[in-house]
Each structure stands twice: as structure tokens, then as C-alpha cells.
Amino acid sequence: MSSIGIIKETGDGSATIYLPDLDETYHSIHGALQESNHVFIKEGLDFVLAESKQELIRVFEVGFGTGLNAVLFSEMAHILQQKIYFESIEKYPIDINLINQLKPFQKVDSNFSFVHEIAWEEKKSINSYFDLKKIKADLLEYNFSNEAYFDLILMDAFAPDKQAEMWSLEIFSKLFQSLKPGGILVTYSAKGDVKRAMRESGFVVKRIDGPPGKKHMLRAQKPNNETI
Template identity: 40%
Template structure:
């Protein structure tokens, strides 16, 4: 089933979308790009590059949505010439009539958007020579996968919309997906979310967030 969405231009000029059923945006209205860049690229991907300097990086993303996090990662993979295998999950993908209107390729000067959104689900596709994408259409709770990852982008909708995705059991599931020393980053820094992460075996640190967001989280799987 496709998500019912409406596109919006955020304060930095990049698109976000509003899920009409949940009445929640996929990215910050204060700037979709600046939020994703800070939370997932700077705090997540760059940290994974440092922590795992040799070989490819395996990234798991919860919440494919607009594809912005994947696009920024593909761009960085090509810039850094680091091989990235990117697996992303979404139970309710955005419809093609919405994804075709996203302005990311124009905004960033890239040519990734068609490959990201029009590639088949459950089949790997090479978006550029350094970035391979596999999309899975499923709820996170039903995910069954053998691959293990160095990095998780946790970009579920806010706890007010999907509280079940911020419970200890979910973070235990995510910890099981990570290699020792693997990282998870997310925009949500609520105290009970931190407690649930720690209960699942993560060490958790707060970091400065993007514009209009004081704190964001980086969690590391205890070795």
C-alpha cells in the first residue's frame, strides 16, 4: 500500500513530505537537507567511516520515505570512493506521482532520484559505482534478514505517531542487526528513548542537532 503524502518545500529549499494519515513530516520543516546531513551523514556515516576504515560499509535505514538519506549517502560514497551496501525498509512507500516531483536532483546536482525510487523492491541495484541499494517493502517487526551492518539510520516517524517503533524490543532487534561496534543515529533524543536503547545494550551519547533541534543521538553496540 502506498502512503498518502503531500510535498512541502522546507526552509533550506529542499523538499519534505507530509504523511496525511499520521499528519507527520518525513523531514524537518526547518530544512530537510540540513537535518539529514547532520543526523545521518555527519553523525552517522562519517563516524562509520572512521570506525570501520577498511572494506565496504553496510548501512541499514529504517524509513526510506523520500529517499533523501539514501541520496546523500550515495553522493558521499562517490565523493569518498567508499563502497556502501545500503538496505532500506519501508512498509508504505511514497507513490510515484509524488517521488517524481521531489527536487533533490536539482537541489544537489545529482542524478540518483530515478534509480532510488523506480528500482524494483527486494532486488539490489547499482545507483553509482560505489553505492548499491536494496529496498525492502515490509514492516520492521516482520523483517527477516541475514546481513549485518556497521550503521543504522533510524528515521521512523516520531514516537507520538508510531510509539511501537521506539520500544526496547525494537532496539534489541536493531542491535541484533549490527556488528560489534556498530552505530545507530536518530533525530529523536527523548529520555525514554535513550533508556530503551540502553536497555537493549547500546551505549548512548547526545550530540548537537541541526537547526531548531538541540540534541540528537548516536548509539553504539557494546562489543
């Protein structure tokens, strides 16, 4: 992950970053914005809210990266007047100069800079409904301070064929423990190995329609106590 990122325009006109050394982009080349909206907002946040109304939704993201998901969730919190606490882990923060080059390509508002400017490890209010805490750490070594705490996990690591260690049984078991019973994990990957690791760690996994350009994605649920 040492290579310099290159800005790339994706299929929906929004931009992403390409890492030549890893030969990997931060988002789908078919559309960065449309992928995040489909996988994480529609199949993640909207699904959780449709299942049960809650005063506060706690979200954990694997891979803060460009901050696109944090920005989209902050906008949704404001629009829906839904309180959201969003925690995001990142091992390799992106240089702010690269983020500033990315910004003009995104069809999202000014919060884009703000989510990058706030300090790591501190909870900050982005708007009256949205609190963000960025954690600069390696998920492989990270220990969650609370079990059964999050309602929703956004699994947005680099693809399993580029970073297999992020999609292991050990990692999914850790994420499983951090979710409340009934909590949801969503990811853009629909790989068989990923599905198996999720199931082995206790999730009930469903393969569902993916964003444009991608056939499938996965949504996994931690069973409710009553159904275990």
C-alpha cells in the same frame, strides 16, 4: 498512513512530504536536507569512517520514504570512493507521482529517480561504489537474515509520539542484533523513552548536538566484544 501526502518546502529550501492524517512530516521542517546531512551523514557515516577505515560499509535504514538518505549516501560513496552497501526497509512506498513533484525541490542529482525505479528485494548498483537494496516490509514483523552484519543503522521512523511501536525495546533489540560489535545507530530523536529503550537493548547511548532547529539527537553504539 493512508493519507495523501502534501509537498512542503522546509527551512533550507529543500522539500519534504506532510501527511495530514498523521500530522507528521517525513523530515524536519527546519530543513530536510540539512537534517539528513547532519544526523545521518555527519554523525553517522563520517563518524563510522573516522572510527575505522573499512573497504565496505554496510548501512541499514529504517524507512526508505523519499529516498533522500539513499541518494545522499550514494553521492558520498562516489565522492569518498568508499564502497557502501545500503539496505532500506519501507512498509508504505510513496507514489512515484508524488516523488516526481518532490524532486525539483531537492538540491541533489539525478539518482533521485533511479533509487525509486529499481525493483524491491534486489540489490542494484547505483554507481561503482554504491549498492542499494530496498525491502518492502514491515519492520515490526521483519527478521534480519544475518546477525552482526551492519556497520551503521539510520533510525528514521516517524516520531515516537506518532509511531511509538517503532521505538520499542523489541525493535531496538532487533536492530542491536543486526549490528556488528562497535556498530553505530543514529537517529534524529533525543526523547528520554527512546534513550532508555536503546540502553535496555544493550546500546551505549550519547546525546549529541542536533541539526539546525533541533537541540539534540542520539548516537548509540553496540559495545565491542572486548568491552561487554
